[in-house]
Structures are given as structure tokens and as C-alpha cells.
Amino acid sequence: MAEYFSPGVYVEEFESSPRAIEGVGTSTGGFVGMTVKGPTIGAPSLVTSFADFQRQFGGFLSEFTHGEYRYLAYSVEQFFINGGTRCYISRVVPEDAAIATAKAGILSMRAANEGKWGNRIQVSLLSTNRRKMQLIKKESDTVYTAKSVEGFREGDLVEFAGEMNRISAIFENTVTFEKKFSADPVDTAIVPKKVLYSVEMDVTIRCDGDAETFSGVTLNPTSPAYLGRKLSGSRLVAAAVEPSDALDNPVSVILGKGVLSGTISFTGGSDGTMEAVNAGVFIGEDNGPGQRTGIQAFLENDVASIIAVPGVTIPEVVVALISHCENMKNRFAVLDIPQELRKTNDIIEYRNMVDST
Template sequence: MADYLSPGVYVEEFESGSRPLEGVSTSTAGFIGLAQRGAVEGLPLLVTGPADFQRAFGSYLSESAFGSYRYLAYAVEQFFMNGGSRCYVMRVAPSDAKPATNGDRLADALSISAKNPGAWGNLVSVSLAPASKAKTQIYEVTDKRYRVKNANGFYAGDVVSFAAGGEVQLARIVSVQDNIVELAEPLDGDVVDTALLPSKVLSTSEFTLTVAFGDEVEIFEKVSLNPEAPSYLDKVASRSNLVDVTALVTSTAATAPFEQLTGDAEGVLEFVLTGGSDGTVGNLSAADFIGEDRGPGRRTGIQSFIDNDVVSIMAIPGVTDPNVQLSLVAHCENLGSRFAILDIPREKTKVADVLTHRDLFDSSYAALYNPWLSVFDPLDKRNIFVPPSGTMAGIYSRSDTTRGVQKAPANEVLRGVVGLDVQYNTGEQDILNPAGVNLIRSFTGQGIRVWGARTASSNSLWKYINVRRLFIFLEGSIKAGTNWVVFEPNNDQLWARVQRTIDAFLTRVWRDGALVGSSPSEAFFIDIGRSTMTQDDIDNGRLICVIGVAPVKPAEFVIFRITQKTGSE
């Protein structure tokens, strides 16, 4: 309770009602795969469009170099084409992939390497040119102390040059205070110049570093080799998206930084990085996609998505190794907040072969789709077959946005798809659909459509994709919207507020058509209080709320029973 010590009027705010509970997003996808460039460890990168993907991860990969691992770029493109709005991408690279470096160029002075491995780094050009960030004139000399007109831009440790009458002297700054600059060694001759247009100038010595990759150019102006200066090369270049730069030397009083690096007093030094390699596909293994947990901010592969709490749909396009797919499913089950879309190997087209692959899984957090899809390849200028997971992720996102997560992502048209690798008929689907394999089929006059909405679960309660994803939505929304409850007094007032909060949210969900029933009482129930908690629960800090909902199920089988009506009836 607040202290009231002085007489007066006190106005205070307090919360008396329930807090509004917002639904979490269910349409954000996460992709893992090979790319031209991009970080291979850390946090997955947000991508909001195909152009955004190309800026961060490069363009399409060739079939000759990457084979069946090249489908990430196509999957992301299909995701956005089919209605996706945002996704997170994590790159995987072979273990023998190497970043491009400066090699023997300036090897004793600078270490420059591409930001991440890949042959793309061999196209990064680097140039250095002398520069100066500050100039001033000297007004007064006292031993090694020089009173200057303006000391802004001068820092202890900087190398400065004094130019007078065509001659240049170099010195190192010991300290700077107000407009007094102290040098390690005194300057020779008469250095004072009070003229309006001075002919004797004291200047700092720096250089400008320019890094270019295609149309992407980064310019780091007037950087120095002085670790004490804000313009120190390592500090400034750490902002680069293209390269990692480390200075192996520090500034010396005898040499200007540009000359210290290049051996020349003036001019421009240009070179390109070399030694970058994409690695060999043969060195890829399931472990590269599963990833390693190297600690926060350094995880790779699937493990990198542990740090992401936004993604709700996961896919590794074209990678059908059972070890990888089972790890992805386990990842989704452990978190309980995301759903895996799995591809079936392209060569497995016969019903028996498809069922063999499908039998590896039993999870309500995953769904399998077949066959592969024919799309246009801008790289080879022809149609190619790509895995369906990227397209399906886009359809999930589109269906969630237009209809809601309660709508099964089926009977939807696939955009940008011109054909199927295999045309399955109804008889074959009669076998595959009950087994949990969702087929994509072509119907005369209706285009190519998703014709299945089943999970890979053997539990009939969770056989429909929309039911599982609805529960993911409900659980995530309630968890995110009730954090305020933690550490509140566990009493009747809190229980009532929690019940009102969840009741208002589920009523809105019911009105949106996600729950069955003609009234909220038929659609859900909320039980909280003494009926759900014992005194032991309360003593141990547990608040238990039991919620039951009746989700809508898709009309998977539409049956019209028709009979003949006779005239006498």
C-alpha cells in the first residue's frame, strides 16, 4: 500500500476487470536449407518477400552443384506466391564450405573474410584509400602541447600529420583536453598559423574502406588503427553485412595508417577476396540439418529455431532423410507451438513406397504431402519439379489469413504450379488418405488442388490438421495472454479475473466459427477454483484452470443420398 504522509488529494489507478487476450499468429513459417549465402549459425532471419530472400541468401542454386538440396529458394518463392506474408530462414552449408578471405593481400596487417562461407565471397571487392576526418590550425605552442583552433575529431592514440610548405611531419597524440593537443614528440619549425586561410594544417590520418558485392556497397569512411578512437576499424566495420574485419596492427607515430597497411603513402589499393567455397554436397549429413546447440545465439539447423517463438509452421524443403524429418517432428512436438510439413521422396511414387515412408511417423504435429510439383525455374528457364512443402506452407498461411486456423488447409488452389510429378487417381487416394498421406491432385476445370487434410497421427482425435493447429493457436494465445497472472495472489479474485479473460477470448473464437455449438456453453467450458485445486496446490503456488473446447471438424466426406420419388408418394 502506498504511504500517505502529506495532506492532499491522491489519484491512483487500479485494474478491476479482465485483460483482453489476443490470438497469436499461426501463419509464420520457418524454412531450413542450402543457400548461396547467409549465416549458418545464430538466429533465423526474418524474410518478408522473395526480393528480401535474395538480398540475404542469394538466388537459385544449380542442380549440377547442389542436386536435391537446392530447393530452399524455390520453396520460399512458392510460399509467398501462395499467400505467405513472412517467414524465418536458416541456412545450412556443407562442413567443408569456406569463407573467402584476403589471403596474402595485407595478410600481416588486416584479416578480412566474407561474413559467411560460400563461393559468393569470391565476388566481394575491397578497396582502401587515404582519408582524414579532422583538420585544424595551431594557435600556440608550449613544449609538446599545442593549442589548436578546434580539437574535435582528435583522440589520444591518433596519428596526425602536420603539413607546411610542402613538407609533412607525422606524430602521435598523447592526450586531448579542451583545445590542447599533446604530442609524443614535438614538431619541428614554426608551426603556428593564425591566418584566416591557414597554410599550416594539423590533420588526422585515417583511411576509407569500401566493400562491394554486386549492387551492395558498404563504405566505412575515415577509419583508423587507433583502438581508443570511435573510428577504430574493428568497431566501425563490425556493422558490415558482407565481411568480418580485424586489424592485426595498431597505429604507429612513424607511419600513416594507410601507408602502414599498404606500404604506399597515397593512391588506392583494390583487390577481391579469394578462397571461398560452397563445399561439396557429399559432405552434407543429417547432422547438418538437425544442427548443434552451441549455446544462445550460436545454434545451427533445426536447433536455431529454439530461440524463435514466432514461427508456427516448419519445413525443410526437399530433404527427406528420415533422421532429419523425425528430428523436425520431435522439435515441433517438444515445443508444442508449431506444425511440421513433410515432403515424401520424389522417387517414391508407388502407393506401397509412399506408405513405407509414411509409416515412419506417428504424430499429430506433422503432415505429409505428395506428389512433387512442376514450377518454372528462372535459373534454367524451364519447368522443374520441386517439393510441395513450401507451397503448402503458403497455403496454410493463406487459409489462416482469409478463413482462420479452424479451416482445414485443403480444397485450395496451388498458385504458380503448372503440373504434378504423378497423377494419382481416386482408387489410390482411397488407400493413401486413410493412412494420413495428403495428395495434391488435378481436377478438370478446377485446377490443381490440395485434396487432403490429415495429420500423420494414429490417434483419431487428432487426425485433422486444422484441429491440431487450432489447439496450437488456443494454447499459444492463452499462454501468451496470461503472463500477468504469474506471482499474483492466488485467491478468488484472481480466479475470477482469469476466468473472465479466457471466457471472453473463447467466446470470440466461437463467434469466428472455430468451435461447434449454438451457444458458448456448448462450445467450451472453463473450470477454475476449489474444484480444480487442492490446498496443497495452492500452498505450492499452483493455479490450475481446466478448459474444454469443441473444435469444428472438416466435412471430409460429403454424402448426398438420393432416391426416386414416385408419384403416389
């Protein structure tokens, strides 16, 4: 409101008609539904093309396995075909869906999320020894001076003449080993014939054409290359590693004595059954930031301007979606018509029933 500081006549103009409702952009969508794979907890995932959707969430679902709940992938495809530029996906799964798992020795793994897609994960282990250490002087039975200790850390395993040993301490170029070597490892030559080799492995995770490779992995928990630490960066699996003080090749510790390469398969993953699907699956739960599911996950997203749960006409889900949009005040709901409604008048009546404008 204007402020007046002296007497006089002032004219103020006001709009006499209601302001027009500003249009809402439709280039950013939000979708809730079932997919082949993908996260089911936390903020919805950004997708910028249908190819990106396929990479993150897989392709089309089968009518035979998912029935009326299979339409999310089709909707996302049409969204981009019709000019959409980006969308966010909140994946849901039936209540009896299961995560694929695998265990080998001290290594326990599970797929990143629910679904039988996880049964196609293959984890390959291969023993490697890329780094070398030359010992140039013996100080005592277990203490030596090395020409260089670059690339080695306390706790690392080394191999010399087929014998395993562990570095227990490093101070400058002085290296202390866990036990005495059976053979003399000292070699002062410029081009040494006797060297210690690092003991490590390469881990490759594959699934449906997607591959992740982690090189130079060890079982030394103090190392940046520790198996548990390396696998924490995987998009495909989550892993837990039990402590091990074995003086043995890490592949052998996991796969069995004397084994230097091998593959671990996953089992137990399930898409669940459609009988275990209910309104709550799509509505989701509000367990706080980073832990929300279903429609509730979009409480963490303030950029989606349209929200849909493709193919789902369960009344409780429809009401929850409309309420979400009304509460957020920056988006609108796109609803499907129940398949049993065939007549125009019935469809109009349904629309009027759910219309909240």
C-alpha cells in the same frame, strides 16, 4: 470448479463432445536448407518477402552443384506467392564448406559466413584528411595551443607539410605531440595558410551489388572511428586488426609504404561438396542459445507455425523434424515425398508411416 457457500440445488453444464482441434496458422513458415549465403549459427533469420530472402541469402542454387539440396529458395518463393507473409530461415552448409578470407598488412578479414560468395568481396581503402587543426601558439617543442581541437582525440595521427605526427595528449585547447615538427606549424591568421590535417581513410566493402562504406576510419584504438570498431558493424565481413604505432598513413600501413589507395580481394570461400552432406547437417546441433544450427535453431523461435526442410527425405532428418514439432507443440512439419515413390499407394503408405497425428 465452482464454489458453493450455502445449501441448495445447483446445475452445472459440461460439454459432452470433445473440443475441436483449433487450426494452426500457416502465414509464418520456417525453412531449413542450403542457400547461397547467410548465417549458419544462431536463431533463424526473419524474411518478409522473396526479395528480402534474395538480399539476405542469395538466389537460386544450381542443380549441377547442389542437386537435391537446392530447393529451399524455390520453396520460399512459392511460400510468398501463395500468401505467406513471413518466414524464418536456418541456413545449413556441407561439412567441408569454407569461409573466404583476406589479409593485408595488419588487417585480417573473413567473410561473414561460409560459401564461395565470399570470394566476390572487395574491400577498397582510400586515404582522406577531412579535419583541420590550426595551431596559434607554441608552448614548447612538442606542446602547442590550438584554436580548436574539435574532432581530434589523443592517439590520432596528423599531417603537416608532408610530415606525420601523433597527438599524445589534449587538455582543453593545449595539444601535446609525440615529436617535434620539422617546420613551424603556428599560424595566427584568421584564414590560416598552415594547418594540420587529420590522417584517416574511407573503407568501402562491396559484394554482388551490396555496399557498405565507413568514413573517417583510423588506426587509433581509443577512437570511435578505429578500424576494428568500425568493421564490427559490417554485415559482409568480420575483421581483426593488429596494433600499430607506425607514424604513417593507415592505408600505407595496410597496403604498403607509399600506397594511398587500393583494393583487397578475398579467396578460399567454398560451398563445400554434396558428398560432405549428411543428416547431421540438417538436424544441427544444440550448443545453447545463439549457437544452435539446423533444425535445432528453431528451438529459439516460437512463432513459426510450419517447418520444412525442402527436398530432403533422409529418414533421420524426417524423424528429427517430426520430433521437433511434437516437442514444441505449436507447429507442424511439411514433409517431402521421396522422389523414387511414383505410385499413389506407395505415397499413401509413406505418409501413414510418418503420420504422427
